[in-house]
Amino acid sequence: xxxxxxxxxxxxxxxxxxxxxxxxxxxxxxxxxxxxxxxxxxxxxxxxxxxxxxxxxxxxxxxxxxxxxxxxxxxxxxxxxxxxxxxxxxxxxxxxxxxxxxxxxxxxxxxxxxxxxxxxxxxxxxxxxxxxxxxxxxxxxxxxxxxxxxxxxxxxxxxxxxxxxxxxxxxxxxxxxxxxxxxxxxxxxxxxx
Numbered sequence: 001x002x003x004x005x006x007x008x009x010x011x012x013x014x015x016x017x018x019x020x021x022x023x024x025x026x027x028x029x030x031x032x033x034x035x036x037x038x039x040x041x042x043x044x045x046x047x048x049x050x051x052x053x054x055x056x057x058x059x060x061x062x063x064x065x066x067x068x069x070x071x072x073x074x075x076x077x078x079x080x081x082x083x084x085x086x087x088x089x090x091x092x093x094x095x096x097x098x099x100x101x102x103x104x105x106x107x108x109x110x111x112x113x114x115x116x117x118x119x120x121x122x123x124x125x126x127x128x129x130x131x132x133x134x135x136x137x138x139x140x141x142x143x144x145x146x147x148x149x150x151x152x153x154x155x156x157x158x159x160x161x162x163x164x165x166x167x168x169x170x171x172x173x174x175x176x177x178x179x180x181x182x183x184x185x186x187x188x189x190x191x192x193x
Contacts, residue, residue, distance in 0.1 A: 004135050011139035017115045018147040019185035024115030027106045028148060029174065037102040038152035042145025044088055044107060046138060049116050052081045053137035056120040057130050077120045078111075085111045115144060151178065 017023050024045075031041040056077050064070055089107055093100045100107065110116060119140050123133040154177050158164055164173050 004132070007132065007136050008139040008142075011136055012143040012146065013185065013188045015189075016143045016147060016185050017118070017140050018144060019182040020189065021118070022182070023118045024113050024144055026109060027113060028144075028151065029171075029178070031103065031106050032148050032151040032174075033155055034102070035149055035152045035156065037099075038148035039145070040096075040099045041103055041106060042141070042148050044092065044103065045110060045113065045116065045144055046141035048081065048084050048088060048110050049119055049137045049141040049144075050134055052077070052084055052116055053120050053123055053133050054130065055080050055084075057123055057128070057133040060124050061130075073124065074117075074121070077117055081116050081120070082111045115140070147181070151181065154181075 011017075015021060018025065018028050027041055027045070032038050059076060059080070060073065064073060064076065085108065088110075089100075092103070092107065119137050123136055128136060151174075155174055158169075158173055158177070168176075
C-alpha cells in the first residue's frame, strides 16, 4: 500500500508530467485559458491515459514480449492511443457538444500528446504490473489535470488584472508563469547534495 501511495504522490507532485518532465506542453498551453475546458481536457486525458496504459501493458506482457516483437512497441502503442482517442472524440461529440467545441483541435491532438505515450512507455520501462501501471497512469493524469486547472486559474486572473503591461499580456506572461510553476514544482523533488 505504501508503494502505491508513493507512486501517486510522486506522479502528481515530484515528477509531474508537465512541470517536471515537460511532456504534454501543447494542450497545457492551448487548453488552459478557461478552467472548464481545462477540466474537460484533464478528464479526457485521464480516460485515455488509464485505458491506453492498461491495454499497452497487457499487450506488452501477453503479446509483444512472448512473440519477440518488442521492436514494434512504439508503433503499437501509438495505434492503441489513436483508436482510443477516436472513440473518445465520437462519444464526447454525442454526449457533450459544448465540451467538444471547447476542446476543439486539442481533443484529436491527445493522439499525439507525448504525455500519454510517455506514460505507456514509462510503465513498460519500469516493468510495473498491471494494477501499478493503471495507478501510475491515473496519478499522472491527475497531475496533468492539476497543472491545467492551476494554470487556467492563473491565466484567468491575469486576463482581468490591469497590472500586466500591454506588451506582456497573453502568451508572453503565460509562458513566464508556466516557467515559474515548473520551477516551483521542481522544489518538490528536494535538493540533491
